[in-house]
Amino acid sequence: MEKLEQRILQDGQALSETVLKVDSFLNHQVDPQLMYEMGTYFKRYFDKYNITKILTIESSGIAPAVMTAMQMNVPMIILKKSRSKTLKDDIYQTTIHSFTKGVDYELTLSKKYISSQDRTLIIDDFLANGEAASGAIRLVEESGATVCGIGIVVEKSFQPGRKKLEDQGYDVYSLARISKLEKNLIEFIKE
Ligand code: G4P
Numbered sequence: 001m002e003k004l005e006q007r008i009l010q011d012g013q014a015l016s017e018t019v020l021k022v023d024s025f026l027n028h029q030v031d032p033q034l035m036y037e038m039g040t041y042f043k044r045y046f047d048k049y050n051i052t053k054i055l056t057i058e059s060s061g062i063a064p065a066v067m068t069a070m071q072m073n074v075p076m077i078i079l080k081k082s083r084s085k086t087l088k089d090d091i092y093q094t095t096i097h098s099f100t101k102g103v104d105y106e107l108t109l110s111k112k113y114i115s116s117q118d119r120t121l122i123i124d125d126f127l128a129n130g131e132a133a134s135g136a137i138r139l140v141e142e143s144g145a146t147v148c149g150i151g152i153v154v155e156k157s158f159q160p161g162r163k164k165l166e167d168q169g170y171d172v173y174s175l176a177r178i179s180k181l182e183k184n185l186i187e188f189i190k191e
């Protein structure tokens with residue numbers, strides 16, 4: 001998505017060789033028009049799957065996910081980062097390890113909002129090691145629903161997330177694919 005790449009170059013900040021700061025339009029302040037246009041791209045790519053539900057992980061995936069859900073005319077579900085360690089029987093729950101933040105957290109999905117008939121699309125803001133997406137996949141598949149694809153706003157292609165997901169057979173579509181980050185340098189994979 002050319003416009004997103006331009007925005008990353010204009011407003012993004014490479015903090016190191018692994019971390020890109022995009023607080024001004026995605027992770028803190030949100031540009032709704034840009035989010036809407038992301039939704040248009042995701043809808044165009046994933047329309048072939050007859051998606052019935054879009055899932056995202058709180059909190060930065062919510063804006064692009066809801067814009068996509070609006071355009072695909074389906075509900076969006078927010079996977080919650082619950083602190084509860086006790087398993088309840090009305091939720092699906094899985095533990096995720098974040099390499100970027102060096103913490104474990106629980107991801108939960110209420111059984112009320114998903115059924116085995118659902119065809120789902122998972123949308124998230126960043127793809128790094130693929131841990132969050134893998135956890136979301138575990139929750140969906142535990143319910144018997146189908147994961148049709150994974151839509152990512154910013155993929156850090158030099159980290160192993162995409163390969164890990166593709167090796168398991170998932171269709172990964174990213175709006176911006178970063179091949180290299182260095183202080184004050186951001187390079188993209190051109191499709
Ligand atoms: P992974 O799921 O691909 O393995 O990624 P990881 O656990 O390492 O990422 C954990 C958190 O860090 C996620 O946010 C993810 O969006 C974010 N993240 C990863 N790499 C970057 C980066 O280069 N820049 C920025 N800005 N964020 C990055 P989160 O903890 O779920 O927070 P939230 O913002 O969604 O609330």
